[in-house]
Amino acid sequence: MVAHCATVAFQGITAVPVDVQVMIGPGKHAMHIVGLADKAVAESRERIGAALHASGLAMPHKKITVNLAPADLPKEGSHYDLPIALALMAAMGAMPADALDGFIAMGELALDGTIAPVAGALPAAMGANALGKGLICPHVSGSEAAWADPEMDVLAPRSLIAMANHFKGTQHLSRPTAGMRDGQLAHGDMADIRGQETAKRALEVAAAGSHNLVFVGPPGSGKSMLASRLPSILPPLQPRELLEVSMIASIAGELADGKLSSARPFREPHHSASMAAMVGGGLKAKPGEVSLAHNGVLFLDEFPEFTPQVLDSLRQPLETGEIVIARANHRVSYPSRFQLIAAMNPCRCGMAGEPGHTCRRGDRCAADYQARISGPLMDRIDLRVEVPAVSAADLMTPAAGGETSATIAARVATARAVQAERYAGLGLHITTNALAPNTVIEEVARPDAAGQQLLRDAADAMKFSARGYHRILKTARTLADLEGKDTVGRIHLAEAISYRMAGRRLTSA
Ligand SMILES: Nc1ncnc2c1ncn2[C@@H]1O[C@H](COP(=O)(O)OP(=O)(O)O)[C@@H](O)[C@H]1O
Ligand SMILES: [Mg+2]
Numbered sequence: 094m095v096a097h098c099a100t101v102a103f104q105g106i107t108a109v110p111v112d113v114q115v116m117i118g119p120g121k122h123a124m125h126i127v128g129l130a131d132k133a134v135a136e137s138r139e140r141i142g143a144a145l146h147a148s149g150l151a152m153p154h155k156k157i158t159v160n161l162a163p164a165d166l167p168k169e170g171s172h173y174d175l176p177i178a179l180a181l182m183a184a185m186g187a188m189p190a191d192a193l194d195g196f197i198a199m200g201e202l203a204l205d206g207t208i209a210p211v212a213g214a215l216p217a218a219m220g221a222n223a224l225g226k227g228l229i230c231p232h233v234s235g236s237e238a239a240w241a242d243p244e245m246d247v248l249a250p251r252s253l254i255a256m257a258n259h260f261k262g263t264q265h266l267s268r269p270t271a272g273m274r275d276g277q278l279a280h281g282d283m284a285d286i287r288g289q290e291t292a293k294r295a296l297e298v299a300a301a302g303s304h305n306l307v308f309v310g311p312p313g314s315g316k317s318m319l320a321s322r323l324p325s326i327l328p329p330l331q332p333r334e335l336l337e338v339s340m341i342a343s344i345a346g347e348l349a350d351g352k353l354s355s356a357r358p359f360r361e362p363h364h365s366a367s368m369a370a371m372v373g374g375g376l377k378a379k380p381g382e383v384s385l386a387h388n389g390v391l392f393l394d395e396f397p398e399f400t401p402q403v404l405d406s407l408r409q410p411l412e413t414g415e416i417v418i419a420r421a422n423h424r425v426s427y428p429s430r431f432q433l434i435a436a437m438n439p440c441r442c443g444m445a446g447e448p449g450h451t452c453r454r455g456d457r458c459a460a461d462y463q464a465r466i467s468g469p470l471m472d473r474i475d476l477r478v479e480v481p482a483v484s485a486a487d488l489m490t491p492a493a494g495g496e497t498s499a500t501i502a503a504r505v506a507t508a509r510a511v512q513a514e515r516y517a518g519l520g521l522h523i524t525t526n527a528l529a530p531n532t533v534i535e536e537v538a539r540p541d542a543a544g545q546q547l548l549r550d551a552a553d554a555m556k557f558s559a560r561g562y563h564r565i566l567k568t569a570r571t572l573a574d575l576e577g578k579d580t581v582g583r584i585h586l587a588e589a590i591s592y593r594m595a596g597r598r599l600t601s602a
Contacts, residue, residue: 096184099197099226100176101217102168103378105425106340108213108220110197112162113173115180120156126177128161130168133377137171140202141178147206148253150187157181167423169378172211175200175229178253192260195246197221198229207252212346212379214238215339218247229256235269237343237351240336243271272352280325281318284495288487292319295478295592297501300326301508302571303525305411305433305473307396310480312443316436319480320392323434325498327390328506329355331524334388337428341387344427345380358389360431364398372406374418378425383410386431396435397465404470407433411473414528430528433474439463475527475564476592508574526570531563538570543583551590565589 095116101108124138142152159177161168176198182188199217201209214234218241221228227246230238235249249269250256258264286293292308296319299306308316330338339353362371362382373381383391383406393399410416414430440459471477513524515537523529529537540548552562568589569581578585 094184096180096190096193098176098180098183098193099224100173100199101197101213101220102166103170103213103216103344105427106216106337106344106380108216109166110220110224111166111168113176113180114160114162115177115184116158116160117153117181117184118156118158122152122154122156124152124157124159126159126161128159128164128168129166130161130173131170133171134161134168134173137174137177137202140174140204141181143204144174144178144202144206144253145181147204148257150182150185153185167420170211170213171201172199172213172217174202175208175231178202179229179256182253182257188257188260196227196229196248197224200229200231200234202253206254208232208250208256210234213344214351215240215343215348218242218245219336219340221245234351236272237339237348237353239269239271240339240353272350274352274354280498281322282325283322283498283501286315286318286322286495287490288483289315289319289480292478292480293496293501295476296320296323297326297505298568298571298575298592299323299432299434299476300501300505301525301575302512302567303432303527304475304568304571305435305527306476306478307435307437307471307474308478308480309437309439311482312438314480314482316480317394320394320434320436322498323390323392324357324359326502326505327357328502328509330357330388338388341380341384341427345385347385358386358431359392360386360390361392361394364393364395366399366403368400368403368406371403372410372416372418373425373427374420378418378420380427380429381416383407383416383429383431384427387428389431391431391433393433393435396437397462401465401467404466408470408473411470432527435474437463437466472558472560473564475568475589477595478592479595504575507577508571511574511577512571526567526574529567529570534563534566534570538566538573538581540566540569540581540586541583544569544581544586547583547586547590551586555590555594557593561593565593568592 095114098113100111100113102111145152179193179198183190201211203209208231210231210233214230214237218228218238222242222245228238229248232249232251238247247268248266250266259266310316335355338358342348360382369375371381372383373379410429415426416429417424417426440462512526516523569585572585572588573581
C-alpha cells in the first residue's frame, strides 16, 4: 500500500506542492528516498529512523521506498522529515490512513522524536491555504503560520507522539495564535541632529517618495546618524507589504519566535558582506540582504568600500525590484524592491573638499575613491547630498528647536497617501513616485510652463541622461506632493535638479 502526505518545495517565496509517497514492500531492510532530493533530504533517513524509535515505533524490517513527486522539481532543505515520517506512520498503521488528507506538513525531526523549527512556515501556510488545506508545522512556527488565514487549520505539535495522539483523539492540539511584535524598534530621533538642514530635508524627501539617496561628507559629519533616523520617519508597512516582507523573513529563517512586525525593514550589511550575503544563494538558497530589505531600506555605509562585484549586483534589483539567483540546476528569484541609502566619505582620507584641507595625493585621491561607484549605479540615485562637517556653533546650540521625527513622519505619511491614491486610481500596483514607470511619471509630473523652461535650460546646460530626466521628474513630483500641490512647478524642479547635481564631481548625470 502507498501512503501519502502532502508537503511543499520552495521556489523563491512560493510554496509548490510536493506529494510524499511511501511504500513498504517486501525486500531487505532499507529506506530509499528518490525524487531529486539534495543532501539534507537524503539525511532524513537517519533522523526519521531515530525519531520513530524514540517515539516507540520500530521501523518495519522491510524495504521502504519514499518518492517525492514531481520528480523533476529540486527539493532542498530538512523540512521533508516530518511529512516522510507521517506518511511512513500511516503506511505502518500507526495513524489513521485518511488523517493526513486535509493537511500539508513540514518540519525537521530531532533524534528524540521532537519536531525542530524550519524556515518557511508562513509561505507554506499560504500555499496550503490556497489549496484549501491545513498545515502541520513545528510548534515554534505555529504563530507565524497562523497569520496565513484565521480560518485555516494549523497544527503545531512539539513531537511525533503529540501528532499521533492528536489524530487518535487522545490529546487535542489547540490552534496557535498569530503573534505580532509590539512596538517599533528603538531609533534615534531626528531632533537629535543639529544643523544639517539640507541633509534632513533630503531625508524627508527620500522617505516621502522612496527615492534612493547618497550622503557624501567628511568623517564625523553625521552621515550614519542621519541614515539611522530614516526608519523613524517612514510609515509602517501596509498589510500586503507586511505579508511579503514576512514571507521573505520566514524563508530566510529570520522571523524570531514566529512574530511579525509592521516596522519597515532597515538592513545595514557591513561593507565586507559577500555576494551570497548580499543577493542571496550560497549553500542553501536563502534570500540575501537585498531581499530582506524588500519594501524597506538597504543602508550601505562606507559605500565605496563594498567590493565592485557586490555593488554591481545591486543594479538588477534596483531596476526590476527582483533578484534572480542561479542554482546548480535551476534559478530562484526573490522580491527585492528596496530603497537604497548610501553614505560615503569624499575620498579615502575623508577630507577632500573641506576648507583648509589639502590632500597629499591631490585630486586623484577623491577621483579614485569615487570611481569605485560605477556610473550606472550612481545614475540610479536621485538624491545626492553633501553633508559638511558640523560646526562647533551648530553643536553648541541647544538640541531643542529641531523638528521631531513624529512631526516629519506625519508630513511623509500625508505625501505617501497622496501618491498611493494617485497610482491606485491609475490601476497601478505601486505606492510611491520613485517606482512609477517613465510613461506614467511623464503624465503625472507634467511641469507648468515655467517648469518646462527650466527643465529645458538645465538639460542643455548639464546634459543629463534620459534616465536622469525621468528621475528628476520623480523627485519633483514628490516635492510637489509634500507641498500638497497638484502641478509640478519651477521651484520643485529646481530643488530636484539641485539634488541630482549636488556632488556633480561624483559623476556625470
Ligand atoms: N549634526 C550633528 N548633530 C549632533 N551630533 C552629531 C552631528 N554630527 C555628528 N554628530 C556626532 O558625531 C558622531 C559621529 O557621527 P557619524 O554619524 O558616525 O558620522 P559619519 O558617519 O559622517 O562619519 C555621532 O554619533 C554624533 O554623536
Ligand atoms: Mg559613518
